[in-house]
Amino acid sequence: MSTTGGGIRRLLVANRGEIAVRILRAAKALNIETVLACSEADQDSLAARQADAVVVIGPARADRSYLNIDALLKALHDSGADAVHPGYGFLAESAAFADAVEEAGAIFVGPSGDIIRRMGDKAEARRTALAAGVPVVPGSAGEPADIEAAIAAAETVGYPLLIKASAGGGGRGIRLARDAAELAREFPLAQREAQAAFGNGALYLERFIEHARHIEVQILGDGQRAVHLFERECSLQRRRQKLLEEAPSPVLSAAQRETLCASAVRLAESLGYRGAGTLEYLFNEARGEFFFIEMNTRIQVEHPVSEMVTGIDLVQAMLCIAGGEPLRLRQEDIHLLGAAIELRLNAEDPARNFFPSPGTVEQLAWPRGAGIRVDSHLYAGYRVPPYYDSLLAKLIAHGADRIEALARARQALDELRLTGMATTASLHRRLLDEPWVIEARFDTGTLEHWLAEEIPA
Ligand code: ADP
Ligand code: ADP
Ligand code: MG
Numbered sequence: 475m476s477t478t479g480g481g482i483r484r485l486l487v488a489n490r491g492e493i494a495v496r497i498l499r500a501a502k503a504l505n506i507e508t509v510l511a512c513s514e515a516d517q518d519s520l521a522a523r524q525a526d527a528v529v530v531i532g533p534a535r536a537d538r539s540y541l542n543i544d545a546l547l548k549a550l551h552d553s554g555a556d557a558v559h560p561g562y563g564f565l566a567e568s569a570a571f572a573d574a575v576e577e578a579g580a581i582f583v584g585p586s587g588d589i590i591r592r593m594g595d596k597a598e599a600r601r602t603a604l605a606a607g608v609p610v611v612p613g614s615a616g617e618p619a620d621i622e623a624a625i626a627a628a629e630t631v632g633y634p635l636l637i638k639a640s641a642g643g644g645g646r647g648i649r650l651a652r653d654a655a656e657l658a659r660e661f662p663l664a665q666r667e668a669q670a671a672f673g674n675g676a677l678y679l680e681r682f683i684e685h686a687r688h689i690e691v692q693i694l695g696d697g698q699r700a701v702h703l704f705e706r707e708c709s710l711q712r713r714r715q716k717l718l719e720e721a722p723s724p725v726l727s728a729a730q731r732e733t734l735c736a737s738a739v740r741l742a743e744s745l746g747y748r749g750a751g752t753l754e755y756l757f758n759e760a761r762g763e764f765f766f767i768e769m770n771t772r773i774q775v776e777h778p779v780s781e782m783v784t785g786i787d788l789v790q791a792m793l794c795i796a797g798g799e800p801l802r803l804r805q806e807d808i809h810l811l812g813a814a815i816e817l818r819l820n821a822e823d824p825a826r827n828f829f830p831s832p833g834t835v836e837q838l839a840w841p842r843g844a845g846i847r848v849d850s851h852l853y854a855g856y857r858v859p860p861y862y863d864s865l866l867a868k869l870i871a872h873g874a875d876r877i878e879a880l881a882r883a884r885q886a887l888d889e890l891r892l893t894g895m896a897t898t899a900s901l902h903r904r905l906l907d908e909p910w911v912i913e914a915r916f917d918t919g920t921l922e923h924w925l926a927e928e929i930p931a
Pocket of ligand 1 (some may be wrong): 564776
């Protein structure tokens with residue numbers, strides 16, 4: 475991928491932070507002109523400095539800027555851009571936004587509004603996976619409308635179960651119920667919360683799978699054909715949000731990897747999927763069983779680990795596909811090279827229960843050396859605005875194998891100098907010395923249990 479971005483001439487980047495910088499880099503590599511749509515609070519951001527042009531779309535509050543479809547359509551029109559990359563979060567999985575961009579005659583870098591609608595609704599995505607022969611976590615067939623219907627559905631789902639918002643994401647909108655009494659208590663609260671947070675109160679039930687690993691498959695499709703870029707292991711989570719991710723999963727056999735990745739390609743092709751996407755699964759290690767949980771119809775935060783182990787630039791691929799080029803990659807040309815680990819550095823203080831700690835970057839020196847990559851929007855003197863996501867940087871280490879990737883990640887953290895705010899770097903440094911991390915003995919609950927015991931109050 476080096477010559478052109480297919481049909482895209484000028485790209486509007488409708489996002490902020492590290493992913494805006496990441497998208498600008500891919501566009502520049504393809505000789506695509508760039509326009510950044512940003513809020514008033516982000517006018518001095520690194521992305522604003524790097525873009526060819528900047529359009530201020532509204533005040534700091536996301537609902538009046540990054541989530542404001544009308545403001546973005548106006549920026550699209552005024553800037554003369556012919557395509558929009560939504561990044562992740564904000565409007566990345568808004569079918570209404572994808573439709574509006576296309577109706578305005580521009581390209582939405584991602585799948586069609588119809589596919590986003592279908593897979594962004596998590597209950598509908600489960601039905602689609604089942605129809606494609608992909609196993610899902612046992613759950614309610616539909617979306618129970620009230621407590622009585624939920625309790626009836628729970629009879630077949632079984633306890634403990636999770637109440638999930640159909641429109642949920644980012645680890646939010648999920649509640650645990652251990653019995654019918656708890657379900658009756660939590661269901662209306664979950665309904666109200668989902669309505670307020672996602673503008674949609676629909677809920678579904680899913681059996682709670684204890685001691686599962688979160689393993690997800692990266693795919694790329696052009697509407698006709700799809701390929702996979704292997705899997706990522708994302709079991710190290712806090713509050714159902716990923717903190718450290720790696721590729722490949724350290725526990726899959728070659729045969730399990732093949733089965734899992736083939737199921738993801740089958741599902742993507744059954745949809746006629748276009749763009750980059752991720753199919754998330756829970757893996758029961760003891761029984762070797764996979765269950766689909768959801769699809770993210772966008773680029774993901776942890777995409778760099780897949781790029782490091784395959785040598786494929788996913789964001790450039792997205793731009794080429796969106797520009798109308800057929801997928802050039804063949805499955806047999808995609809190989810797994812070594813192992814990669816990503817550490818999310820958030821502006822949160824691990825010693826104070828992850829209390830947000832935005833501030834001004836004082837000293838900043840990124841780690842260097844073989845196999846090290848840093849994706850970040852920070853610069854010395856930058857004031858981290860308090861309004862948005864706490865992600866400051868992603869530190870990625872690649873090695874010939876997992877041992878080397880871990881060693882490089884440790885060294886990278888030791889070289890890192892970032893002062894002015896508390897970050898999760900200190901936590902990562904401790905984690906990388908833990909035997910259960912080194913030996914990859916963990917599931918989605920392990921990190922929280924460890925935090926409850928290790929981090930002093
Ligand atoms: P990833 O696997 O890429 O981390 P997440 O689901 O954690 O995926 O989402 C990535 C980003 O998008 C996070 O900043 C998260 O808060 C945000 N996000 C995802 N889905 C939603 C949603 N439905 N509503 C609000 N924010 C979301
Ligand atoms: P989101 O859209 O917020 O990313 P997911 O459905 O992907 O929501 O779930 C987020 C996380 O919650 C998963 O990575 C996993 O750790 C946990 N989880 C989700 N579903 C289940 C389940 N059925 N059993 C156990 N844990 C689950
Ligand atoms: Mg998820």
